[in-house]
Amino acid sequence: ADMSFAQKLIWYEFDPEDIAKLSLVYRDRDKIRKRFEDYLLDRTIPKAIADMEKTVSDPVIQGLKEKISAYDRASWNCEKEWVVATKEVELGDGKKAEFGDVYDLPADLAEEAINEKIAARGIWACEECGAYYYQKKKPRRCFKNNDCDSTDFEPLHPSGHAETGDAIKNNYIFKTMNETGQIYYFDGRNRFRKKGAEMLIRSKTKEMIHSCRKHLQNEVVEHVRTSTNMPEDDFGLPREKMAVENGILNLTEDELEELDPEEETPIARIPWSYDPEAECxxxxxxxxxxxxxxxxxxxxxxxxxxxxxxxxxxxxxxxxxxxxxxxxxxxxxxxxxxxxxxxxxxxxxxxxxxxxxxxxxxxxxxxxxxxxxxxxxxxxxxxxxxxxxxxxxxxxxxxxxxxxxxxxxxxxxxxxxxxxxxxxxxxxxxxxxxxxxxxxxxxxxxxxxxxxxxxxxxxxxxxxxxxxxxxxxxxxxxxxxxxxxxxEEKKKEWFMDSDSLRAFVNEAIVEDPDGVIPKKDLQNIYEDYCDHHGIYTAQKAQVTKRLRSIIPVASGGPGEWYRPEIEGERPRCWRGIAVKKEFLEHDYIEGDYVRRVRRMNTPSSNNISENNSEKNINSFSKKSSSKTLDTPDTVVIEVTKGFEHGGTTFEEGEKIVPGDDLSMDAAEKAVKRNLAEKEKPEEKTQWDIGGIKKDIVNLLKQGENLPKAEISDKLGTPVETISKAIDQLYAEGKVGKGGREVEGEMLYKFLDDNVEAI
Structure with missing residues (x-):
């Protein structure tokens, strides 16, 4: 009992005389009070001092050597405790613990270091006499010197936010991304993590300073954040490296390397070890x-x-x-x-x-x-x-x-x-x-x-x-x-199902400057294609609207339909495209339209009449050059209030031809709901400029120079439309000015004899 009591007082740096006096009055130790002062001074205290000056045991030295500078604290699966070094201790290999250093150690090792008198849970210095007290809580008053009874003590262990943050940084590795302010910490397993980083700092602050408030915890977090920042480019490993459970794997060389967390910042890790001999x-x-x-x-x-x-x-x-x-x-x-x-x-x-x-x-x-x-x-x-x-x-x-x-x-x-x-x-x-x-x-x-x-x-x-x-x-x-x-087959099916029209065009249609395909025939072939593959069929109006965006050389659509005579009829036709001959050989493509398309795909076919005879001038009429709007399928409606239908947006002021751009039923509903209004058929005629230009060229090719008004009369087409067509032909070099009539009207002539009739 007297030895233990003396060692504790020596630990607190009491003089031998003071220890002897205190021992004799120690109330809880009857055995100590029976000792004489000389006995304590001559035998007990010297022996206690000798025991205190013994070298630190090797297991403790080895434990400290392994733990005080370890990078993997966050992965230790054990209870830990903060301690402060009370003296300088050489640990070997250039490592040493210095007075005042703070370490987060496994609890059992921390206890051993405290028992070996090389660490304490706290250090306090008397502000008046400078005496040290090795304890967690602040002493009530100084009692080491007879003439000092100060109650003011300075903590030599971390107590403020800066010292606490620095102590935590010295035991754990933190890195903060400049661009986001996000804190990452090294988890001890070859990776930096952001999840739980702030909570780690808060919990370690609480362990170090039991009575700390949330405000202090916040200050410590911000201290760590602002003192560990680095650019985002420094995070992560080079692309040829990947962190694994047992090191850093070079993906190019299939070789394992060690990680230096001070220099490298991996944020991704494969949770398995690299073993070049392993199989699965x-x-x-x-x-x-x-x-x-x-x-x-x-x-x-x-x-x-x-x-x-x-x-x-x-x-x-x-x-x-x-x-x-x-x-x-x-x-x-x-x-x-x-x-x-x-x-x-x-x-x-x-x-x-x-x-x-x-x-x-x-x-x-x-x-x-x-x-x-x-x-x-x-x-x-x-x-x-x-x-x-x-x-x-x-x-x-x-x-x-x-x-x-x-x-x-x-x-x-x-x-x-x-x-x-x-x-x-x-x-x-x-x-x-x-x-x-x-x-x-x-x-x-x-x-x-x-x-x-x-x-x-x-x-x-x-x-x-x-x-x-x-x-x-x-x-x-x-x-x-x-x-x-x-x-590849699955990808093709997805493409077809997502855009059946584009898939059809890619597989079935080819550019052909001389190609002509009736609109209904192309629609029928497209529907056969969709039925065969079990995919959705786009609405007719969508086919008309989107075909030209998919294959820009295709000419057709409201106001631009080509309407040659085919087998006694004048159907709306696409120009500039043709159906691939091999595509028409599929068994699922059937019907009279296939026969017609096959014939039209043949350059020598004679089933299309262009009415290009030089003698048949009067055959160029309104019927062949335009589509009149006095029949139900060619009524034009104008959008008065924008609306959506079938995935298509129709803007205010847009002209719509029911049957081409919008179904007849949908067009009627739009009119009834005051979203659109019909234009008067007798006042509106939508002309095929391309057809008018051909008629003008073939008319002027007869050799007579004609004014716009006379051309208008001969072709049965408004002067405004004739004027627009002539302006385009003039720009193309097919029509030139041929003088003026007596009344001053400009005459136009066919310009180049080498240019054949369109």
Missing amino acids: PEIKQFIREVVGKEDMKLIQEMFGYCLLKDYPKARAFMLTGGGANGKSTLLDLLVEFIGMENVATPSLQKLLDNDFASARLYGKLANIKSDLSDKKLKNTGAFKMLTGQDPIEGEQKWIQEALDFFNHAKLIYSANELPKTDDRTEAFFRRWIIIPCENHFPEDDPNTDSDLPYSIISEEEMSGLLNWALKGLHRVMEEGFSETASR
Whole structure:
């Protein structure tokens, strides 16, 4: 008892005489009070001093050497305690603990250091005499010197926000992104994390200063934030490196390296160790059962591509097929492989429509979503940016400044039905890799493993999967993604279903300067095509409106129809295009219109009468050059209030020809609802300028110079229309001025004898 009491007083730096006096009056130790003062001075206290001056035990030295400068504190799965070094202790290898240093140590090691008298839970210095007190709580008064009874003490351990923040930074590694103010901390497992960073600082502040208020915690957080900032470009590893469980994997060389968290800042880590000898037979068998042998390479490449923090190949992935076919289970395996914290989960539709969703991709390896809905995809320009190495501006809630970054997260989804899209460009569909999953695994089948993929996940299998994925990545970077027939067929079906008209044009129509196709015949062939493939058919008005945007050389539409005589009729016709002969050989294309189109595709066909005989001048009439608007199918209505119908927007003032732009029923409803009004047929005639120009050329080619008024009379066409047509012919060099009549009217003549009649 006397030895223990003396050691405690020596620890507090009491003189031997004072210790002897205090021992004799120590109330709770009868044995000590029986000792004489000489006995205490001669025997007890010297022995206590000798024991106190013993060297620190080797286990404690070794423990401190391993722990005080460790980078992996955040991963220690043990209770920890803050201590302050009370003396300088050499630890070897150039390491030492110095007086006043603060360490967050495992609780058992902290207790041993305190017992060895090299650390304390706190250090207080008397402001009057400078005496040290090694304790957590502030002393009530100084009692080490007879002439000092001060109650003022200065803490030599962290107490303010700056010292506390510095102590936490000395034990944990923090890095703050300049652009966002987001704090990341090193989790001790080869990765920096932002989730939980502020909470770590707050909890460590509370451990160090038990009575601290929230205000002090906030100040410590801000101190760490503002003293650890660095640019966004310094975050992450080079694209050829990936953090794994046991180090940094060089993806190019397949070699493992050590991480220096002071110099490198990985924010993505694969949660499996790299073992070049590991294999994954069970996982490969599972993948083969889901996608088949043909697409095994493609899945291998998809897994490997997720390891690359770059997007050099503009591709996204879609696994398709009905339910219970393993596609969602396969994506669950992918999530387990790359780690849930490396995966963003917004749906593709949300990613394209929500301004804040894209920011969730920053630092992620993949955006994975199972069972994608068939909701229409809008704003597909954002999709092209996310897969095309374009800079992304990710808006963040509660943060004013947007996050600018390049997306590395591979877009990977599964769906029972492919979503619709208004994007009909090749650039959109080219980016997709469609992987059909056509096998079925009923839940009630005893051979179906309901615990997949978790039943086949193990350290050995997942390390083997990493090796397998690396081979896929190498193949992608050298050769691109593996092409398969099933993938291309699925992509074609999606394209056809999303835009049946463009798919039809791509497969069936060819540019032909001399081509002529009756509008109804083309519509019938298009409908046969859609019926055969089981895809939707665009409305007739949409076919008319969109065909020219898909194939610009096509001439036709309201006011521009070509109406030659064909088999005794004058149908509306498209010009500049023809149906591919081989396409007309399909068995599902049938009907009289096929025979007519086949004949018209032949250059020598004589079923089209152009009425170009030089002698038959009077045959050029209003009927052949225009379409009168006195019949129900050619009534023109004018939009008086903008409206939408069938996905098409009709603007105020727009002229609509029912049957071409809008169905007759829809046009009548628009008029009844005061959204449009009919124009008077007797006052409106829509002329085919192209036909009028041909009539004028053939008329003037007879050799007579004529004024506009006479040409108007001969062709039965308003002077305004004739004037417009002549102006165009004049600009084209086909018609010239041929003098003036006596009344001063300008005469026009056929200009070039080498130009044949149109």
